[in-house]
Amino acid sequence: DFRPDDVHDEYQKTADWLRSQTKHRPQVAIICGSGLGMLADALKCQDSFAYSDIPGFPQSTVQGHAGRLVFGELKGKTCVCMQGRFHMYEGHSLCKTTFPVRVFKLLGVKTLIVTNAAGSLADGLQPGDIMIIKDHVNFPGLVGLNPLSGPNDDKFGPRFPAMSDCYNKDLRCLAMEIAKQMGVASLVQEGVYAMVGGPNFESIAEAKLLHQLGVDAVGMSTAPEVVVATHCGLRVFGLSLITNKVVKSYEDSDSVNHEGVLEVGRLRSQTVQQLVTELISRMDINNNSTNNTV
Numbered sequence: 437d438f439r440p441d442d443v444h445d446e447y448q449k450t451a452d453w454l455r456s457q458t459k460h461r462p463q464v465a466i467i468c469g470s471g472l473g474m475l476a477d478a479l480k481c482q483d484s485f486a487y488s489d490i491p492g493f494p495q496s497t498v499q500g501h502a503g504r505l506v507f508g509e510l511k512g513k514t515c516v517c518m519q520g521r522f523h524m525y526e527g528h529s530l531c532k533t534t535f536p537v538r539v540f541k542l543l544g545v546k547t548l549i550v551t552n553a554a555g556s557l558a559d560g561l562q563p564g565d566i567m568i569i570k571d572h573v574n575f576p577g578l579v580g581l582n583p584l585s586g587p588n589d590d591k592f593g594p595r596f597p598a599m600s601d602c603y604n605k606d607l608r609c610l611a612m613e614i615a616k617q618m619g620v621a622s623l624v625q626e627g628v629y630a631m632v633g634g635p636n637f638e639s640i641a642e643a644k645l646l647h648q649l650g651v652d653a654v655g656m657s658t659a660p661e662v663v664v665a666t667h668c669g670l671r672v673f674g675l676s677l678i679t680n681k682v683v684k685s686y687e688d689s690d691s692v693n694h695e696g697v698l699e700v701g702r703l704r705s706q707t708v709q710q711l712v713t714e715l716i717s718r719m720d721i722n723n724n725s726t727n728n729t730v
């Protein structure tokens with residue numbers, strides 16, 4: 437393992453390399469969930485890099501995660517978009533799964549948009565619906581599998597960061613307003629996302645437990661990225677595309693699979709892209725109120 441100063445050097449080396457390869461200086465970063473890589477297609481004047489060519493970057497191994505970092509312009513804002521994220525179940529350490537977030541911070545990014553595919557537990561959330569993430573339950577984090585474990589890197593943020601407002605309220609309100617104006621408000625609602633380790637989908641007993649705990653949607657990512665982003669003072673907006681109902685009953689013969697998850701991503705790609713594009717277009721890039729700014 438690296439010592440903290442060495443790790444900081446690794447983030448810096450990657451950020452310096454990217455700066456030397458592109459003229460774009462991103463203000464907004466987007467992480468695409470499973471099947472949502474098309475979010476990068478909206479960027480103009482693209483510079484794109486395979487993860488395998490970026491020094492220090494982990495590799496994507498999951499279908500539906502292309503493994504490409506795309507820089508470009510979107511409605512007057514400069515963005516960087518990860519077509520493919522890193523999951524704990526791929527065998528990456530949490531330090532590696534969240535590596536790009538600190539690189540984005542060093543590149544000057546102020547706002548992080550995280551997206552994911554998730555299964556719904558809430559009765560009111562159907563496949564194809566979009567859940568604006570209001571809060572999360574970081575199950576791995578609760579038992580100590582946390583990307584902030586180990587010596588704190590004070591250059592990024594405090595030892596004990598608050599997580600009580602990690603999904604920015606102004607951006608959540610703006611996204612809801614945009615959904616209304618797009619005429620898709622009936623597809624969009626706020627809810628609580630829970631991260632589990634995966635890669636298996638939930639057993640019925642696990643699904644019942646999550647439901648009883650008040651979780652609205654469950655997935656296998658996002659929370660570590662948001663913890664690291666909040667720690668270093670980035671403003672965060674998150675959304676889950678609901679790709680399936682989590683099976684909660686022994687009488688139910690449905691079962692979930694990754695192909696089905698990707699298919700719902702394809703079906704809803706335009707709506708998600710339009711919502712995210714409008715949000716970026718209308719967000720105030722200079723308003724970055726978070727608890728943990730250093």
Ligand SMILES: O=P(O)(O)O[C@@H]1C[C@H](O)[C@@H](CO)O1
Pocket residue numbers: 468469470498521523551552553554634655656657658693694697
């Ligand atoms: O990267 P996300 O969280 O969108 O991916 C979800 C969780 C698993 O990686 C996969 C299951 O289909 O989709």
